[in-house]
Each structure stands twice: as C-alpha cells, then as structure tokens.
Amino acid sequence: MPQKSRYSDEQVEQLLAELVSVLEKHHTPTDLSLMVLGNLVTNLVNTSIAPAQRMLIADSFVQALRASIDEGNIH
Structure with missing residues (x-):
C-alpha cells in the first residue's frame, strides 16, 4: 500500500531530476x-x-527500497 507523503510529486520529481x-x-x-x-x-x-x-x-528505508525494485529485465 503506497504511503502518503507530505511532499508533492512535483517536489520529489524536481529533486530527483536534479540529482540524476x-x-x-x-x-x-x-x-x-x-x-x-x-x-x-x-x-x-x-x-x-x-x-x-x-x-x-x-529498516523503513530498506523496506521501501525493496518494495520499489522492479525484478524484471532492464533490456
């Protein structure tokens, strides 16, 4: 079940784009x-x-990371 965030998708996406x-x-x-x-x-x-x-x-971070990993092929 997705968790609610106090941050907007826009805030998250902007920071992610800058880091990438x-x-x-x-x-x-x-x-x-x-x-x-x-x-x-x-x-x-x-x-x-x-x-x-x-x-x-x-532990919470690791659980969230594991839950978000796509186990499919990257190609």
Whole structure:
C-alpha cells in the first residue's frame, strides 16, 4: 500500500531530476552512483536522525527500497 507523503510529486520529481542530472553530467557509472547515494543516505541518517531512531528509519528505508525494485529485465 503506497504511503502518503507530505511532499508533492512535483517536489520529489524536481529533486530527483536534479540529482540524476549531476550523475549524468559526470558520466557516473552505476556502481559509483549507488556508492555515493548510499553514503548520502548514511550521512543523512547519522546527522539528522536521533540515535534511538536510526535503525528504525534505516529498516523503513530498506523496506521501501525493496518494495520499489522492479525484478524484471532492464533490456
């Protein structure tokens, strides 16, 4: 079941487009993109979330990521 967000689709799509643009500008390979984005997520959790909530947030993030993965072929 999709969760409601306090952010509009437009806000999310705009930020996503800007992040993708930066990665494309630098011709960033997929593995490096994932490393950088993973480090960004880790930094956000460690600097913006109370220690007692970090694992809960990380688990929720992982569940959302797994739920959004398309297991079909990319070609």
